[in-house]
Amino acid sequence: MEVSLLLFINILFLATVNAIVLIVISYRMGTRTYLLGWSLLFYSLFFLVYFLWFHAGWILRFPHFMRTVNPLMFLTAPFFYFYIRNSLFDRNSLVLKDTVHFIPAVLHVLDLMPFYLLSHERKLELAKMFVADPKTLNLYADGFVPTYAVDSFRILLMSAYLAYSLWLMYRYQPNWINPLNREALRHPLSIATFLFVLITFGYFSYHTFWIIEALAGFQLPGLLSFFTWVTLMGIAFLSIYLHLNPEKLYGLERNQMADPPDTLPDSTDLKLDEKATPDAQSKGTIRRINDLLVQKQVFLQQDLKVGDFAAMAGVNSRDLSILIQNEFHKGFRELINHYRVAYAIDKLEEGYLDSRTLDALSRDSGFNSRVTFFNAFKKEMGVSPSEYWSHYQSGENNS
Secondary structure, three states: OOHHHHHHHHHHHHHHHHHHHHHHHHHHHOOOHHHHHHHHHHHHHHHHHHHHHHHOOHHHOOHHHOOOOHHHHHHHHHHHHHHHHHHHHOOOOOOHHHHHHHHHHHHHHHHOHHHHOOOHHHHHHHHHHHHHOHHHHHHHOOOOOOHHHHHHHHHHHHHHHHHHHHHHHHHHOHHHHOOOOOOOOOOHHHHHHHHHHHHHHHHHHHHHHHHHHHHHOOOOHHHHHHHHHHHHHHHHHHHHHHHHOHHHHOOHHHHHOOOOOOOOOHHHOOOOOOOOOOOHHHHHHHHHHHHHHHHOOHHHOOOOOHHHHHHHHOOOHHHHHHHHHHHHOOOHHHHHHHHHHHHHHHHHHOOHHHOOOHHHHHHHOOOOOHHHHHHHHHHHHOOOHHHHHHHHHHOOOOO
């Protein structure tokens, strides 16, 4: 067995084991990371089987297993999307309507039925051909629909899922996909997304150049080999990251902490009504609100609406507004502006205006306009941002 083939198989085997461990542990702990584990498992298992069966020749012993894992590749992108969506909206499970995302995989199983029903002798004949030249697999292992057409559709579908997942992140957590943001470079969701983009890019590029080689007659062995390595390295790095950072991905840090207080941090200066006695569900919503504002900083989204925030908090808009008013004695917009102003103050005190403008600060703090920023700032602090900055520079107390 070639050294490169042995390396590929070891990488994919370890990735498969890591994915299974991730699924089991995160599922038991009730964290949403098991969804990412399923996506990695389908990817690594598909490529592991491909290299074992056709490059190492194992399929000659069991020709009836050909194409049995192929439908799994239709599930890699949906499960990655589920992971992104549930992370953004603080959900842990799937719902009934999510089964619609499994339809392409089921249709592909039905599409391959003619191939599955071939005789043992015919499959063995095809297996010998595929082992001799694995690239012919995509030309002759057809069902009702030509294999290259199915694979092309799958690549486009994967790209669409990835693009939509990135759009969701841009809409609800723009800081998580900003490569210039230091926090984004450390956030598990950002790292997983980057590596999934790398895997999809490698697989997409490999398939594109394979079509060019097969249909146009060009020989591109160097490019095919390069993008094979890109795909496998993406899988390997994602697997290694999962293995080395379980406390982030399994949610141990959050679960092992003492239950957070129902109030927001002292720095927000918000006080709950001491007479209020919220039920367990309300307490859970308060914690999610705290997480969305303090940890995820969703208030930095300029177009943040109460409906979007309610969806992220897991309640309807009416209940959210009532809860915010009862607990924080503020309206939704007032609460969001409070956090935006606090964020702007932190930036001012870090020397933001040494190199940037107040207009830029208003946008970076989540405000749509400079006027709105000035009005909200003066309402909170009693002075304008420029006056606050002048007082801060002179050492005066702005509190």
